[in-house]
Amino acid sequence: MSAPSPRASALMDLAPRPAPVMQRGQGSWLYDEDGKAYLDFVQGWAVNSLGHCPPVIGEALAAQSRRLISPSPAYHNDAAIALADALVSHSPFDEVFLCSSGAEANEGAIKLARRWGVEHRGGAHDIITFDDAFHGRTLATMAASGKPQFRGLFTPQPAGFVKARFNDIESVRALIDERTVAVMVEPIQGEAGVVPARADFLRELRALADAHRLLLIVDEIQTGVGRTGDRWGFEHAGIRPDVMTIGKGIGGGVPLAALLATRHAACFRHGDQGGTYVGNPLMAAIGKAVLDQVFAPAFLANVRDRGRRLADGLTALSHRHGLGEVRGRGLLWALDLGEPIGTELVSRAFDAGLLLNAPRPHLLRLMPALNVGEEEIDRMLAMLDALLNEVTPKRQRGGQASAPRANGVPE
Ligand SMILES: Cc1ncc(COP(=O)(O)O)c(C=O)c1O
Structure with missing residues (x-):
């Protein structure tokens, strides 16, 4: 697992950060100074609407x-x-x-x-x-x-x-x-x-x-x-x-x-x-x-399509691993992990070259670029599946989470 960053620079130390230093980005990918690639489903906390460096x-x-x-x-x-x-x-x-x-x-x-x-x-x-x-x-x-x-x-x-x-x-x-x-x-x-x-x-x-x-x-x-x-x-x-x-x-x-x-x-x-x-x-x-x-024609329809693909994939993962609710809209989604394994998952994902965010200990939040590709969504889901295989055997000893529920458009 990545060691937390040593106090390597004059920047104020305001949050725990992994040691690698990010150097460049392209679309859904971020690269550190050693050239390691990260598939980015954080995108500066939902900031890079068109991905890195469009x-x-x-x-x-x-x-x-x-x-x-x-x-x-x-x-x-x-x-x-x-x-x-x-x-x-x-x-x-x-x-x-x-x-x-x-x-x-x-x-x-x-x-x-x-x-x-x-x-x-x-x-x-x-x-x-x-x-x-x-x-x-x-x-x-x-x-x-x-x-x-x-x-x-x-x-x-x-x-x-x-x-x-x-x-x-x-x-x-x-x-x-x-x-x-x-x-x-x-x-x-x-x-x-x-x-x-x-x-x-x-x-x-x-x-x-x-x-x-x-x-x-x-x-x-x-x-x-x-x-x-x-x-x-x-x-x-x-x-x-x-x-x-x-x-x-x-x-x-x-x-x-x-x-x-x-x-x-x-x-x-x-x-x-x-x-x-x-x-x-x-x-x-x-x-x-x-x-x-x-706001160009078809862009938002595409966001909705990609959002459905992401939500369907997360719902399938939730079923397979006995996790909780999948909720959100468009390309802002959360997967309830049912247990406080978010920090461990985020850390393991980072090491595996995938950037995820856990705003709560039992929750993953996904906020990719609005023009994320289908293959990038599928790749993220496959990586997350593998990570859950590593982490969930521990939690399953503690019993099943509640049944998953895709809660896309609440009324
Ligand atoms: C709903 C909401 N309001 C306000 C803010 C604060 O924005 P900023 O960090 O640009 O000051 C955020 C940031 O995450 C947010 O999500």
């Missing part, structure tokens, strides 16, 4: 870097305008704030809701978020998150967030009072282990928000830009949120994120929000190039 990003980067990199956010630039126009034309939103990370987009959403509360709701400022939610690592987005490990960290935490239970509309209703200004929800809780919001839950949230004059904010940092097989993760529920945040996939691997709002919700005043890299044309040009690919 030519379209290289071309957009080169062309834009020759034209304009940073005019300052004090001036308009054509690349940012083009990306904002494209986002608006592909969504029910009217206005866009471009930034660099998901947490920054969510901070913007929180500030926008508080500004909206001042303008329209007599200063209401509380935002209802959910147990196990993940919204980022700034102080406010950690407070908005429901990740148990964040509780009590870096106190005093910003106030103004109350937690409801995911997929439980009564728990939301019970928290609403005159201080409540918004509800913020992930269409699929990614970090919590790929837990989809039921479509009827999202519709009930919309109705509740309408009844109480609250903003409905969807955090689509992980689910947006084609990841679920639709353009946006809320679409299958047939709702229209007031605010959406996106990140990860929009940049195809570069730091780009956005906050989108309907005209009714977009109430920032001059000076409320900004930043040095806001609307940076270099990143915006890449975002536009990624959007043009992902």
Whole structure:
């Protein structure tokens, strides 16, 4: 098994990492400095929507870097305008704030809701978020998150967030009072282990928000830009949120994120929000190039096809090895292992040249490139099958996991 990395560089040591140093990538493959190849089903945590180093990003980067990199956010630039126009034309939103990370987009959403509360709701400022939610690592987005490990960290935490239970509309209703200004929800809780919001839950949230004059904010940092097989993760529920945040996939691997709002919700005043890299044309040009690919005809149908192949394969593995539920949408899936063998599997997979992620000890999360090939899916499944053969004999002595259930489109 890979030894953890020694403290080999001046980089702050923030997470356990295997020793090999990654050097280049191509499509679904990552290579370390010794030339070892890894089949990548993590893709920068669902970031590389078109895989590693797609030519379209290289071309957009080169062309834009020759034209304009940073005019300052004090001036308009054509690349940012083009990306904002494209986002608006592909969504029910009217206005866009471009930034660099998901947490920054969510901070913007929180500030926008508080500004909206001042303008329209007599200063209401509380935002209802959910147990196990993940919204980022700034102080406010950690407070908005429901990740148990964040509780009590870096106190005093910003106030103004109350937690409801995911997929439980009564728990939301019970928290609403005159201080409540918004509800913020992930269409699929990614970090919590790929837990989809039921479509009827999202519709009930919309109705509740309408009844109480609250903003409905969807955090689509992980689910947006084609990841679920639709353009946006809320679409299958047939709702229209007031605010959406996106990140990860929009940049195809570069730091780009956005906050989108309907005209009714977009109430920032001059000076409320900004930043040095806001609307940076270099990143915006890449975002536009990624959007043009992902929203081109047939691309999303392909994501759904590949997603079914992946889900069917995972379900077959679950049957064969007596594992648990397979759940997700598009190309964001989790396999419940039934036992806390995730870390061991990820480590053995790494040694075997396969990159997997275990967001919970009993769970694998799979988030390949949106253009992953069928043969790459089949190869990953074969490798995972072999790894489970090595690891599961131990667990089967402890008894059978519950029957597997493919839970693709929850209602
Ligand atoms: C749903 C969700 N929101 C917010 C974030 C934070 O994004 P970033 O790491 O770009 O700040 C993430 C990252 O995993 C996420 O999955």
